[in-house]
Amino acid sequence: MQTAVKMGHNVTGAQMSPKDSEAQLKATREVPPDVPGGPEKLALVRTREAAKADSIGSVPVPGSAKGMLKTAVNKLVGVSPEVLIDKLGERLAFERGGVRLYDALLAKAKAIDTLDKAMLQTLQHFRQEEAEHLGLVTAAMEKLGADPTAMTPCADVAGCINMGVMETIADPRTSLAQCLNALLTAELSDNAGWELLIDLANASGQGDIADSFGKALQQEQVHMQTVKEWLSQEVLGQV
Numbered sequence: 001m002q003t004a005v006k007m008g009h010n011v012t013g014a015q016m017s018p019k020d021s022e023a024q025l026k027a028t029r030e031v032p033p034d035v036p037g038g039p040e041k042l043a044l045v046r047t048r049e050a051a052k053a054d055s056i057g058s059v060p061v062p063g064s065a066k067g068m069l070k071t072a073v074n075k076l077v078g079v080s081p082e083v084l085i086d087k088l089g090e091r092l093a094f095e096r097g098g099v100r101l102y103d104a105l106l107a108k109a110k111a112i113d114t115l116d117k118a119m120l121q122t123l124q125h126f127r128q129e130e131a132e133h134l135g136l137v138t139a140a141m142e143k144l145g146a147d148p149t150a151m152t153p154c155a156d157v158a159g160c161i162n163m164g165v166m167e168t169i170a171d172p173r174t175s176l177a178q179c180l181n182a183l184l185t186a187e188l189s190d191n192a193g194w195e196l197l198i199d200l201a202n203a204s205g206q207g208d209i210a211d212s213f214g215k216a217l218q219q220e221q222v223h224m225q226t227v228k229e230w231l232s233q234e235v236l237g238q239v
């Protein structure tokens with residue numbers, strides 16, 4: 001596999017053929033878009049659709065009697081447990097996705113003959129930690145009586161956001177640096193996600209759950225910093 005950027009026969013830019021670019025510009029004037037209207041019309045339609053759209057999903061009612069009781073108790077003190085359950089569901093989806101990202105990158109990394117063995121071991125270690133975080137969030141949801149197998153609205157959104165990251169890493173043609181760039185996007189978001197989740201658990205009166213997430217946040221900070229350094233070394237090493 002290619003590990004460095006190379007010059008090649010790339011004809012995507014206008015500089016390669018000014019004559020064709022002229023023809024292309026002419027075509028944009030002569031062939032109208034399938035849906036009439038420009039960016040203003042598109043914005044209007046988007047606003048109209050957003051105003052009438054239903055939500056992307058809902059947080060399921062806790063299935064267990066214990067969970068329902070906890071939900072009711074928290075409601076009485078003015079806390080909305082569904083916000084915490086939704087965000088726990090998001091973290092669960094994200095960490096599950098994280099395991100898959102590392103699996104995909106590990107498979108690709110094995111195709112690089114020159115890859116540092118220590119890096120492979122660290123990738124494996126990070127993958128294991130993502131899997132452990134999955135268990136941590138599952139335990140927190142069960143403690144609240146929530147169903148960790150249900151997809152919450154924010155879990156759905158997290159899965160959608162991460163599609164591009166997964167697609168980048170799973171593409172056989174992408175280089176290690178390009179994959180690390182994608183992974184950094186996920187790890188940056190993951191760090192911010194854990195920070196917010198800890199604040200939210202505290203604000204929801206779930207200090208024990210917040211405390212149980214402290215180690216995960218520390219591990220995620222190491223993931224982010226390490227991936228950032230790997231990316232830097234990989235790109236600068238090509239110069």
Ligand SMILES: [Fe+2]
Pocket residue numbers: 098126130187190219220223224
């Ligand atoms: Fe991570």
